Amino acid sequence: MKKLINTPDTVLADALAGFAAAHPELTVDLDNRVIVRGSRPAAPKVAVVSGGGSGHEPLHGGFVGPGMLDAACPGEVFTSPVPDQVLAAARAVDSGAGVLLVVKNYTGDVMNFGLAAELAAEEGIEVRTVLVDDDVAVEDSTWTAGRRGTGATVVVEKAVGALAGRGAGLAEVAALGERVNAASRSFAIALTAATVPAAGKPGFDLPEDEIEVGVGIHGEPGRRREALRPARELVAEVVDTILADHDLAAGDEVIALVNGLGGTPLLELYVVYGEVHARLAERGIRIARNLVGNYVTSLDMAGFSLTLTKADPDLLDLWDAPVTTAALTWS
Amino acid sequence: MKKLINTPDTVLADALAGFAAAHPELTVDLDNRVIVRGSRPAAPKVAVVSGGGSGHEPLHGGFVGPGMLDAACPGEVFTSPVPDQVLAAARAVDSGAGVLLVVKNYTGDVMNFGLAAELAAEEGIEVRTVLVDDDVAVEDSTWTAGRRGTGATVVVEKAVGALAGRGAGLAEVAALGERVNAASRSFAIALTAATVPAAGKPGFDLPEDEIEVGVGIHGEPGRRREALRPARELVAEVVDTILADHDLAAGDEVIALVNGLGGTPLLELYVVYGEVHARLAERGIRIARNLVGNYVTSLDMAGFSLTLTKADPDLLDLWDAPVTTAALTWS
Amino acid sequence: MHDTVDIPLALAWVREIAAAVEQQEGRLTELDSAIGDGDHGSNLRRGFTAVLAALDDLTPASVGAVLTRTGTTLISKVGGASGPLYGSAFRAMGAALPGERADRAEFAAALAAGLAAIRKLGAAEPGDKTVVDAWTPALAAFGQPDATLAAAASAAAEAAAQGVRDTVPLQARKGRASYLGPRSIGHPDPGAASTELLFQALARVTAASGPSGSPG
Amino acid sequence: MHDTVDIPLALAWVREIAAAVEQQEGRLTELDSAIGDGDHGSNLRRGFTAVLAALDDLTPASVGAVLTRTGTTLISKVGGASGPLYGSAFRAMGAALPGERADRAEFAAALAAGLAAIRKLGAAEPGDKTVVDAWTPALAAFGQPDATLAAAASAAAEAAAQGVRDTVPLQARKGRASYLGPRSIGHPDPGAASTELLFQALARVTAASGPSGSPG
Ligand SMILES: Nc1ncnc2c1ncn2[C@@H]1O[C@H](COP(=O)(O)OP(=O)(O)O)[C@@H](O)[C@H]1O
Ligand SMILES: Nc1ncnc2c1ncn2[C@@H]1O[C@H](COP(=O)(O)OP(=O)(O)O)[C@@H](O)[C@H]1O
Ligand SMILES: [Mg+2]
Ligand SMILES: [Mg+2]
Ligand SMILES: [Mg+2]
Ligand SMILES: [Mg+2]
Structure with a gap:
């Protein structure tokens, strides 16, 4: 295993210390492992808290700041945060208007955030949870989590960060989160496996000419193994898989995220974006906004994911709202 | 070779098409391979043009936009652009106030930009060149390029983008570029080799427990091979190597760039940043501004580089000036 | 040989689990790499290391106090799926054992409460390829009438081991392994394997001669 | 066998180089991977592919026109170090050959002008481990008195090959390979190797029987 770390056990603590040093504009609680926006919002507002296992950087800490998250809780690598962290975050950012937890749908995250939500409620903090479950590689059935x-x-x-910033109430912000999630679908392809520091070796062995199709972001193998093919063909498969599960029709607009899994150069992500753009154009679907880069990674995994969110004027307006975070900034 | 590409021959064309589609706010000349800012500046100003081989993304195309570059010329992977591209860029952005070429010191870049500068001058475009040569791994002697x-x-x-935006003249902007370059030193360590698409395999073989110390950004081996060690020790060596060549003293401030070479997760770069911060603090050197992320990459190479630029109030003021580009945005 | 679980034995059990987890970390992580995300071993090691420290600070007034502190610590330190699941199980066992000692039947009831907590939180059925598939047969074996505590624990450990083996042909329906669909078949479940460690540890400490708390 | 270089022979030479580069692309890139950045083969292939297309569009009035167009195209299409270097060399050779044909001495002078252009642009000395180390001995061999054109070209190709071998023990002082310091020792220089291809191609087309332009 080749990693720029001190020891596998201290990866999170060391990275968090580095993040705190690099971002004096944020408040990092190194003991509780909570990243909090630097200044209190001017008026009470719904606080948005997220978190999850580390190894997906810049998610979530990179999205803390005005216009997006109020706090993030990084767990150990690929391990959801513990309830104490989430509770500490909720306490730190609740201004009386309630806290929205944005939780990715994994057994561990659901349980740990769920326990934290109970504890926070016991303390009188109003909590709502939005569960994100966009990966079409997994069937949503009794056969899966x-x-x-x-x-x-x-x-x-x-x-939700933008809407909360505009003073909307907790129920409204939560409803938006659910709506955006429902309008989103993702699918990922891996060219290499991720290596968890504590495991010390790649999660799976992949021959030089094969890829894993339908992977998640935790280094687990995908739904099936295929031969590596030109980007155009891979993208066609990914786009078509998403569209088969999405209610997108010609004339619709989307927000498209071409996301690197950590080990793929930006040059290749732009090749992928070009193919996505062309494939969607053939279907009459217009990309109204896009992101191309590493946003939701899986350590050093090479590969990409595509996320398509059906857009409407309201959502685009929220998307365009100013944001100032370590990983996403515009005005 | 595992890459998200169509063919090695079309990587640049495909990536550039994707970049153009992703960034409608920029003007991309796909035939001449020039990326130009979208709107003309309000008043005539010195135009800043850079470029170089591809494979270093987001450099340079990711830095085109208000506050930074007026145009960028991407060459083939690891190959400097041809003079025609640079000339086309200079023509596109000259508003009569002259063009500053920012050129990285490589034989090919120096020659190709040099030929372009001659051609541009023949057309009456005033051209100045700033040569960037910050890598302390290479001795600047008759024994090297x-x-x-x-x-x-x-x-x-x-x-220079900020100063040009403030209306400074060509000589002044060029002098600033030289001053910033002279105040900067970098050093890089690679954990894995880069794979050039046309070559089809890694530039060098590196055993599982060894690293290349003093690498550049073109996949070439470094000055020597060493055993992989904890991040703290590697950073100590990198910082000390830079300081030995720099005129930094206790009390000085720097801009620090902890830069991923393309295949290294952000989590590790933050571990590295934490160590850099601590090591410099021991020496009484304060990091006034920082960047942590992938800015000057080497395809899929795992590893990092550290750049330290001695800062002064003028430079920090220029650094803080608003910038709106694909890869760097603040206001 | 012990026929009741007293406070020292409860402490010994948890410390024995911690030692087993420490020693088996690599294997648990390897099992989790195959069909999960490769952290089950480090998750439990981190948790039980913290549990050891927490128990050092504790002067327990009941058997349950030991297990409750264990569960609370696991919830606070592990994260992931296994943290809340094992944490809730130990907390439920703790709540079921308010006295200074528990006989075999009382301890069986506590183990049942632990399993119930896991199933309540995780909603897993037997056959879903989870910890439930080791805990369920272990509990059944532990409950056989007329067995001594040590014999019951030993039977439970064996049943847990068989339960782990029985997870191999199953397709996972809960947890991360379910994402693999049919590709989860052919591998033992890592959580079931760590549950086996719990019951092995119980068998060892209850079989040990000498005063409670210093298993031989 | 040819004793002057006429327009068809110049065209044949450049096309023969293009074919050799196409065929040797992998080897050139491999040499460049060892001590450079792994693109020398693809750089030259891209350049000479464009040269072939450019020559198809050209009705040259002189030997020099062929070579000038070759050089201009290389400068426009290659980039890197080799683009300007070879491009300038061909442009300088083109400028030195304004007529419809050139005898051996005139062609030798053109080759010398090519080398001078390379050295002016790249400032490399013999021994710096560059194209200069193949071109210099090749030029010297080509210039031997009393040789036929074909014999001179053949001698030049052999001298270039020796020049390439002689770069192996050298430490590079120019170009990317210089960054490696002593680690550049032990490898042939990729640019010297491509220069050898130029002279091998010249030897082949000048040795060919039949009318100029259709080397056997
Ligand atoms: N819903 C569930 N009910 C019971 N056990 C579960 C459930 N989900 C997962 N598990 C158990 O958790 C184990 C994985 O634990 P661990 O690797 O520590 O957490 P994570 O899956 O979050 O990485 C699985 O092997 C399985 O036995
Ligand atoms: N200053 C120089 N003078 C002469 N030849 C040079 C010089 N620098 C580099 N070269 C030649 O260029 C070759 C490399 O060409 P190429 O790989 O195409 O360009 P790059 O180095 O820009 O990637 C080297 O092997 C060397 O022979
Ligand atoms: Mg996990
Ligand atoms: Mg090159
Ligand atoms: Mg796991
Ligand atoms: Mg090269």
């Missing part, structure tokens, strides 16, 4: 939360998390967090 | 231009390019481009 439900669809995974992946790239759509960024879109949900951006939208 | 001189120090390589690496991470400092971002700092130079940000600073």
